[in-house]
Amino acid sequence: MKRLFNAAAIYTLLGLLSGVFYREFTKANEFPEGAFSQLGLVHTHLLTLGTVVLLIALVIEKTFVVSSSTKLFGAFFWLYNAGLMVTSGLMVWHGTLTVLGKESSAMISGIAGLGHILLTAGLVCFFIALGRAVKSADTTRAQVHAA
Template sequence: MKTLYHLALTWLILGLISGVFYREWTKLAGFEGATQLSTLHTHMLTLGVIVHLLLLALDRGFALTAHRLFSASVWVYNGGLALTVILMTVRGLVQVDGGEPPLPDAAISGMAGLGHIVLAVGLGMLFKVLGDQLRRQKSSSAAMSSSR
């Protein structure tokens, strides 16, 4: 459970920093168009902070951390989120700079797509864990009811 708290806190700090970075970087560059940097803040706060806080709350009721797949699912999810955010940052910096990207645009899109896929796999694993724990809890309470 402590890990979930620390992950939520880490994503909160990164999300707040990214919001300040977006505002200051675009101001410094005199940039007034649309950029991927503007969405970093909300992605990190929603997918990083809120998801981990929800998992923390769900763990209290369903003992998610007791499931053998839980830790792996959290790290797969976070890996996908980190890859997605890194590629969003790269794309946003290129948009603000207006220069040549360090990689072809298709490569950036492809790697961002991989980040989304890994994120989705992590979410799927988390739902597997939640489903298993719901079934376990239901069968446990049914067994307790029948023994009375």
Template sequence: MKKLINTAFGYAIASMAFGVFYREFTKWNGFTGKTTLAVNHLHLFALGTVLFLVLALFAKTTSLTAQPMFRRFYGLYNVALPFMTVMFTVRGVVQVLGIPLSSGADAAISGIAGIGHILMGVSIVMLFLALKAVAKTEE
């Protein structure tokens, strides 16, 4: 449970840092349009902080963290979420700075971001499998 709370705390700090970065970077560059930098804060807060606080509650009352699938989820998820965040940042910085991209570079950023989303989807399926295993053993 302590590991999950520490993970949630780490994501909370990252969420706040990205929120400040978004606000200050766009202000410093005089940018007033839409940018993917805006979604970093919410993604890290909801998918990082809130999810791991809820999982800490589950861990307190169940054997969730003992499930092998949960350990796989934890590892993959903590690769996927930062990976997605990095790609949101790359896309957002390009948008704010107005860097013209070739269609290949634009597609590469989208493709790499897509890989992060696929990893996130796989890890969420792993989480549900772990939750189902816990529910089955603790009926």
């Protein structure tokens, strides 16, 4: 549970810092207000996918002990975090290029796609582990009621 809490706290910090970076970087480079850049999305992605999702996972862990599926839970944690870091990192890269008026490449989209694949794989591991934990909790409850 401590890993989930620490990761959520780190994503909160990163999300807030990315919002400040977006505001200051676009101002410093006289990027037109209202013009689209991926930088404007990094803040909400980190706060939502990092902070909120991991805090929800923390509550689910407290309730169902999802980490009892140690390998699946570990896979979720590392795949999900790697995917979020790759995705948000590429959003920063792409957004920075946009603000600077430079061309981005298909490589950026491809690598960001890999980040999304890692996020998805992590979520699949989490749901399989959660399904097992829910089934185990139901079995335990049924045994208690039968006694």
